[in-house]
Amino acid sequence: RVGLRVLARVANCPIESITSEHIGYALGPRLNAAGRIEDARTALRLLMSEDENEASRLAKLLDETNRQRQDIELAVYQDAVQEIDAWVQPDQCSIVVARLGWHPGVIGIVASRLLQYYQRPVFVLSIDEAGLVRGSGRSGPNFDLMSALNACADLFEKYGGHRAAAGLTMRVEQIDVFRDRFERAAREQFGGSPKPVPLQIDAISGMSLLVPSLIAEINQLRPFGEGNRQPVLAVFGARIVPGSVKVFKDAHVAMRVSQDGVVCSAIWFDGAKTFWQREMPAEVDVAFIPESSSHPSDTPVRMKIVDLRPAEPVPEN
Structure with missing residues (x-):
């Protein structure tokens, strides 16, 4: 595949000894960046390309798009951390953070980073100008995210996922109710106090x-x-x-x-x-x-x- 070979070169990946880490942290993010913040068809055209020059142009475009995605992600992450540090209590079992205008294409990545740092189930909510809320959540292996969402199902226009990652859509008026119910569900699963994800040493x-x-x-x-x-x-x-x-x-x-x-x-x-x-x-x-x-x-x-x-x-x- 010409497109993958050129993308690997742009991402400084050794195509002869590619690993799952190269795919997960170098190639995958560049391919996904197009769909996250621009047009997913750019990645599709690269994968289908049989022309070296066209593939090179598209790979460089995806690389630049990924840099833009990183900048947007960092800004949302820093905003979220600032907001969380201002109001999260030590005995709080969950985190729900929301803001108008956060790019919905990066909220899942931000939720993963917040989970890693705060060690609690996290939902990051992006609110648009029409009052529609898109949310992405992450949790560790000691918490069933979908079970918690099922207890809040009447608040959502739609939702889905699995025990470690989920997404939802709702109206802005439901955010405070969702935050309270999600916290109750987390407190119930954790037995009343936050439980950090255990660190397993091999x-x-x-x-x-x-x-x-x-x-x-x-x-x-x-x-x-x-x-x-x-x-x-x-x-x-x-x-x-x-x-x-x-x-x-x-x-x-x-x-x-x-x-x-x-x-x-x-x-x-x-x-x-x-x-x-x-x-x-x-x-x-x-x-x-x-x-x-x-x-x-x-x-x-x-x-x-x-x-x-x-x-x-x-x-x-």
């Missing part, structure tokens, strides 16, 4: 084991996805290399982590706020997914951080 590792051959062994388990998630490792008592912390897009944190003389690059997507709030000391515990990296500023194995906290005593086997 193995405790020393950083000396983070070598390319480990990545090669883990890659034998591919493809990763629902029902076969990437292994999460933990390193205890590591150190953040002084002067290595960099924040980009006001959301993500890059750093270097060391232990017993071994240094690894690390990246924590959407981790900036948590990182600064926790005031990390000299020693930290890191939950992460090990991955290979060819970026010139990275070490050959990079830690994709899942969680980071001040160091605690190493658990006994």
Whole structure:
């Protein structure tokens, strides 16, 4: 396929060794961006193209559209975080955030990011000028989103999804009632107080084991996805290399982590706020997914951080 080959080149994906991560985080977002904020037929034309020049033009257009999508998404995410921090209480079991004019094409992605940070079922609602509300929700494995929506079904013009993701349409007058009922449903499922999504660690590792051959062994388990998630490792008592912390897009944190003389690059997507709030000391515990990296500023194995906290005593086997 000419279109996919050209898109992979534009997205800096090695077409000879494509992985599910390349599809999920590089190719897929560029193809989806057209339908999210412009015209989905652009992606269709690229996939059907048999002409190299046309494919190159369309791939560059999709790449630019994806950049626009990222900018829109970041603006909505920052608006939502600001609003949530102003009114969400520590004992609140759910989050419903709404605003006039939010782009409906990005609210699902924003809901996923808010779930990751706040660890509570989330609905992001976009209100249009006519008072029509489109909503997208996300929840963790410890919460049944559709069960909660079924308890609010009379409020919606339409809704659907599954236990982890759902969408809805309703009138703006119903938002406050929905927020209250959704909170009651969440409180009932959680037994009265919010329940963070449990973090499952597959193995405790020393950083000396983070070598390319480990990545090669883990890659034998591919493809990763629902029902076969990437292994999460933990390193205890590591150190953040002084002067290595960099924040980009006001959301993500890059750093270097060391232990017993071994240094690894690390990246924590959407981790900036948590990182600064926790005031990390000299020693930290890191939950992460090990991955290979060819970026010139990275070490050959990079830690994709899942969680980071001040160091605690190493658990006994």
